[in-house]
Amino acid sequence: MGYKTGVLDPAPRGPAAQVCDFHVRAPIDDQAAALELAARSDALTLEWELIPAPLLSAVAEKKLIFPGADVLEIIQDRLVQKQFLAKEGFPQARFKPAASAAELSSVVSEIGYPAILKRRRAGYDGKGQRVLSAEQDLPAALELASAPCVLEEKIEFEREISVVLARDQKGDVEFFPIAHNEHQNGILRLSSAPAPISETRAKEARDLASAAARALGHVGVMAVEMFVAKGGSLLINEIAPRVHNSGHYTLGACAVSQFEQHLRAGLGLPLAETRLLTPVVMANLLGDLWAGGAPNWEPLLRDPRARLYLYGKDAPEQGRKMGHFLLLGSEAESLRAEADQILRRMEGPLGR
Ligand SMILES: Nc1ncnc2c1ncn2[C@@H]1O[C@H](COP(=O)(O)OP(=O)(O)OP(=O)(O)O)[C@@H](O)[C@H]1O
Numbered sequence: 001m002g003y004k005t006g007v008l009d010p011a012p013r014g015p016a017a018q019v020c021d022f023h024v025r026a027p028i029d030d031q032a033a034a035l036e037l038a039a040r041s042d043a044l045t046l047e048w049e050l051i052p053a054p055l056l057s058a059v060a061e062k063k064l065i066f067p068g069a070d071v072l073e074i075i076q077d078r079l080v081q082k083q084f085l086a087k088e089g090f091p092q093a094r095f096k097p098a099a100s101a102a103e104l105s106s107v108v109s110e111i112g113y114p115a116i117l118k119r120r121r122a123g124y125d126g127k128g129q130r131v132l133s134a135e136q137d138l139p140a141a142l143e144l145a146s147a148p149c150v151l152e153e154k155i156e157f158e159r160e161i162s163v164v165l166a167r168d169q170k171g172d173v174e175f176f177p178i179a180h181n182e183h184q185n186g187i188l189r190l191s192s193a194p195a196p197i198s199e200t201r202a203k204e205a206r207d208l209a210s211a212a213a214r215a216l217g218h219v220g221v222m223a224v225e226m227f228v229a230k231g232g233s234l235l236i237n238e239i240a241p242r243v244h245n246s247g248h249y250t251l252g253a254c255a256v257s258q259f260e261q262h263l264r265a266g267l268g269l270p271l272a273e274t275r276l277l278t279p280v281v282m283a284n285l286l287g288d289l290w291a292g293g294a295p296n297w298e299p300l301l302r303d304p305r306a307r308l309y310l311y312g313k314d315a316p317e318q319g320r321k322m323g324h325f326l327l328l329g330s331e332a333e334s335l336r337a338e339a340d341q342i343l344r345r346m347e348g349p350l351g352r
């Protein structure tokens with residue numbers, strides 16, 4: 001797009017630092033460093049929602065930054081996010097705050113089993129969460145509940161979807177095609193588009209997502225994760241006020257990527273057309289694949305429909321997202337099965 005870019009990141013050679021024009025190396029919550037980044041920039045954005053809100057407000061006094069501190073403040077805390085959505089009338093799983101371990105059993109009796117306990121702050125990829133299926137699961141959940149949590153009803157869903165949209169400064173919204181998401185151990189494994197849902201359901205999902213973006217006053221790309229419950233009703237699971245893993249498919253399969261659209265939304269350029277150019281599946285490559293040395297790339301690289309994206313992260317830890325691949329083809333559901341096969345061959349002992 002012609003912009004010069006800089007990044008604030010504590011790592012010596014983090015993924016973004018490898019491709020940016022300059023790198024301010026400091027902890028993410030270092031306000032002086034953030035102000036240095038602001039001094040060297042015309043506009044700022046973020047892709048991590050736990051940056052302290054006061055730091056974002058300090059930056060906002062100097063330069064354009066999107067999304068704003070007020071949006072982040074609501075999203076950062078699961079309970080505040082859920083209470084905000086409830087106040088605005090959005091459908092969600094039933095939830096209750098669980099402020100301490102001592103409170104947990106009375107909160108469980110209100111929500112019932114099965115339920116999911118989630119830390120209010122700093123959870124991602126299923127970290128800081130625990131499923132409670134029956135009373136015998138309570139003792140093991142006490143440690144998680146030693147920090148403030150939310151307990152929510154476990155939804156028996158038909159499928160998970162996400163709406164990735166962009167909202168600009170004027171309040172105009174463009175949607176990407178809805179993605180169908182499949183998680184394993186709380187981590188997104190496969191995401192595909194178009195999602196196998198009716199146009200009526202898709203419109204309902206888009207309406208919910210844009211109403212949420214408007215209620216927040218969000219600017220930029222935002223992802224709204226939803227459950228399609230048994231029977232078809234939609235529930236909002238959570239909101240990510242940034243480019244999202246379930247929007248990575250747009251890099252290779254849409255007329256504009258979520259990354260470009262994010263900048264267009266924040267920088268006052270007209271939002272681009274988001275048309276899906278081809279059915280697509282995105283598969284995450286987790287650090288687990290490196291457990292026995294380099295992964296078996298063979299099944300992936302031999303497939304001419306597959307595109308590999310590696311992020312340049314140094315340590316391939318278990319559950320860490322190291323990259324993803326896209327599989328482009330003519331029909332999303334059969335592509336899903338094929339992407340799953342490729343992953344299994346990369347994971348399995350026969351793949352090595
Ligand atoms: N109430 C629920 N009922 C059923 N399944 C749930 C519920 N909450 C979470 N899950 C499952 O766990 C996954 C991860 O949960 P959630 O999105 O809350 O976690 P997270 O750790 O913030 O993940 P991320 O930020 O990586 O999306 C969901 O996508 C879903 O598969």
Ligand SMILES: [Mg+2]
Nearest residue numbers: 125225237238
């Ligand atoms: Mg999630």
